[in-house]
Amino acid sequence: xxxxxxxxxxxxxxxxxxxxxxxxxxxxxxxxxxxxxxxxxxxxxxxxxxxxxxxxxxxxxxxxxxxxxxxxxxxxxxxxxxxxxxxxxxxxxxxxxxxxxxxxxxxxxxxxxxx
Amino acid sequence: xxxxxxxxxxxxxxxxxxxxxxxxxxxxxxxxxxxxxxxxxxxxxxxxxxxxxxxxxxxxxxxxxxxxxxxxxxxxxxxxxxxxxxxxxxxxxxxxxxxxxxxxxxxxxx
Numbered sequence: 001x002x003x004x005x006x007x008x009x010x011x012x013x014x015x016x017x018x019x020x021x022x023x024x025x026x027x028x029x030x031x032x033x034x035x036x037x038x039x040x041x042x043x044x045x046x047x048x049x050x051x052x053x054x055x056x057x058x059x060x061x062x063x064x065x066x067x068x069x070x071x072x073x074x075x076x077x078x079x080x081x082x083x084x085x086x087x088x089x090x091x092x093x094x095x096x097x098x099x100x101x102x103x104x105x106x107x108x109x110x111x112x113x114x115x
Numbered sequence: 116x117x118x119x120x121x122x123x124x125x126x127x128x129x130x131x132x133x134x135x136x137x138x139x140x141x142x143x144x145x146x147x148x149x150x151x152x153x154x155x156x157x158x159x160x161x162x163x164x165x166x167x168x169x170x171x172x173x174x175x176x177x178x179x180x181x182x183x184x185x186x187x188x189x190x191x192x193x194x195x196x197x198x199x200x201x202x203x204x205x206x207x208x209x210x211x212x213x214x215x216x217x218x219x220x221x222x223x224x225x
Contacts, residue, residue, distance in 0.1 A: 042217040043159070043203070090158050101147040101166055102207055106158040 003027050006091050006107035013081055014115050021076045021110045023091035032074040033104065035090040036060060043090065049074055081114045088112075118142060119206050119216035127222045134191040136219050138204030141185070147207040148180055148187045153218065154200045162189070162202075194223045 004025040013019055025032065034047040035058075045058030049068040063085070064078050074093075078085055091107040120139045128134045136150075147166045151159035165171045165178040165187065177190040187206075191198055201218040208214065 043215045045213075101149075101164045102213065103149070103161060103164060104159075104205075104213065106160070109158045 004091060004093055004105055004107040006089075006110050008110060009108060010111050010113075012113045012115065015080075015082055017081050017114075019078050019081055019112070021089050021091075021112070023074045023076070023107060024072050025074075025093040025105075025107075026072060027093060027095070027105070028071065029093035029095050029105075030071065031094045031102070032068065033092045033094070034058070034064075034066060034074070034076050035092065036062065037088045037090060039088070047076065081112075083114045086112060086114050117216070118208075118214045119204055121202075121204050121216035121219045123217055124220040125222050126219055127224055128194050130194060130196060130223055130225055132194050134194045134198065134221055134223070136189040136191075136202050136204075136221065138187045138189075138206075138216055139185055140187070140204075140206045140214075142206070142208040143182075143185065145182075145185075145206045145208045148178070149205040149207075149213075150176075150178060150189045151203040151205060151215075152200045153203055159203055191221075194221075196223050196225060199223045 007022045030051045032049045035043045037043050044060035046062040047066040049055045055066050089110045092104040094102050094104045149164040150162040153159040163173045165180045171178045175192045179188045201220045203218045204216040
């Protein structure tokens with residue numbers, strides 16, 4: 001059972017509103033990630049963090065921002081939501097296995113709809 | 116050329132058959148290779164990973180890696196309707212960056 005939690009699971013909000021998607025993990029993982037995925041489409045990395053006070057932008061340009069003040073918490077914020085932000089947002093965390101493989105565990109996702 | 120390529124499918128196989136899912140990657144320096152399963156509307160879950168050439172078996176699943184051909188595959192034996200999902204190939208390259216393919220949709224028919 002995955003120990004990574006995302007809230008809210010579903011959010012419908014109007015244009016211009018500020019939203020924060022929460023992500024917490026209890027596994028003590030240093031690395032955390034945010035992916036964006038539209039229905040039937042591939043996963044796109046939008047943000048990642050390798051530890052406290054470390055955040056980087058991913059491959060897909062995003063108007064969202066993230067913070068990593070605590071190891072277990074990696075929230076994503078949109079200051080002014082637009083319909084183009086409508087998507088599924090997946091949070092993940094990872095640890096290196098003894099083999100060196102970096103294995104990701106995903107949260108259940110937050111489905112955002114901006115009207 | 117995409118970094119990780121998969122046929123989007125759908126791949127249809129009868130129940131009890133072997134499903135073969137394929138993935139090619141462009142970065143010769145890639146080190147670890149992952150197969151995730153994603154049911155519709157759900158998040159991806161790890162099936163298995165492989166990092167050495169050859170085969171790795173876990174229950175009904177076998178991952179096969181050929182670094183010379185830059186090719187990784189997933190075989191599912193005795194396919195069940197519950198195996199119907201999208202299978203994502205992911206590859207770790209330089210800097211430990213994980214790149215996902217677009218996924219192959221598998222349909223196991225009764």
